[in-house]
Amino acid sequence: MRILMDIDGVLADQVEAALPVINARYGLELTREDIREYDQVIELPDGSTTTFGTEIGPLMHSRAFVVGMRMIEGAVRGVHELGKACSETFLATSRPEAAADATQEWLSRYNLSAYLPLYIDNKAAVPGDILIDDAPHQVEAWAATGRLAIVFDQPWNRGVEEGEFIKRAVGWRQGLARAWDWVKQREREGDVTYLHYSHALRKLNEELDGLLAKYPEEGDDE
Numbered sequence: 001m002r003i004l005m006d007i008d009g010v011l012a013d014q015v016e017a018a019l020p021v022i023n024a025r026y027g028l029e030l031t032r033e034d035i036r037e038y039d040q041v042i043e044l045p046d047g048s049t050t051t052f053g054t055e056i057g058p059l060m061h062s063r064a065f066v067v068g069m070r071m072i073e074g075a076v077r078g079v080h081e082l083g084k085a086c087s088e089t090f091l092a093t094s095r096p097e098a099a100a101d102a103t104q105e106w107l108s109r110y111n112l113s114a115y116l117p118l119y120i121d122n123k124a125a126v127p128g129d130i131l132i133d134d135a136p137h138q139v140e141a142w143a144a145t146g147r148l149a150i151v152f153d154q155p156w157n158r159g160v161e162e163g164e165f166i167k168r169a170v171g172w173r174q175g176l177a178r179a180w181d182w183v184k185q186r187e188r189e190g191d192v193t194y195l196h197y198s199h200a201l202r203k204l205n206e207e208l209d210g211l212l213a214k215y216p217e218e219g220d221d222e
């Protein structure tokens with residue numbers, strides 16, 4: 001079983017980190033609910049416009065900005081739980097490789113330095129079973145290949161519809177539950193692809209009952 005997890009919007013609260021910078025620069029009062037897509041158009045007081053994507057680009061080259069991002073609640077524990085249950089757990093990010101050193105420093109702060117990120121734009125091209133991501137285009141491209149994409153709920157992905165290969169998770173607790181549901185269903189159906197992972201599945205099933213019961217409603221690991 002191989003699981004890929006996105007960083008921004010799933011582990012790192014990139015938007016929360018960026019908004020104070022953008023608001024201070026332009027004298028705005030944007031909140032995360034105002035960011036409905038990556039290339040959200042932002043109207044400026046002088047009548048011109050910028051976009052969220054335009055503003056976030058240079059910030060991702062700032063070590064202080066990257067290292068200072070808040071970890072999303074429950075994420076550290078969620079990554080560790082998936083890491084224990086699955087044979088391969090990767091982080092997959094479309095961050096620029098220029099952000100790699102700062103990203104590694106950030107991961108180390110949260111004891112996640114063992115999960116080396118792949119720096120890749122086209123995540124659907126990566127072999128794997130489940131993708132957890134907040135970007136609509138990544139989720140939809142992955143699901144189109146018949147693999148489970150868990151869309152990590154954010155204001156900018158509410159337009160993504162659930163379907164056979166797309167499940168929405170509000171927070172990490174639900175994300176884990178969606179992943180386990182999927183694996184157990186494949187096992188019941190005798191999906192040969194997943195029988196390949198029978199060892200991981202046995203281990204996962206052994207741990208499943210206790211796992212969700214002890215998983216906190218609110219993240220307690222930060």
Ligand SMILES: [Mg+2]
Binds near residue numbers: 007009010133134
């Ligand atoms: Mg993301």
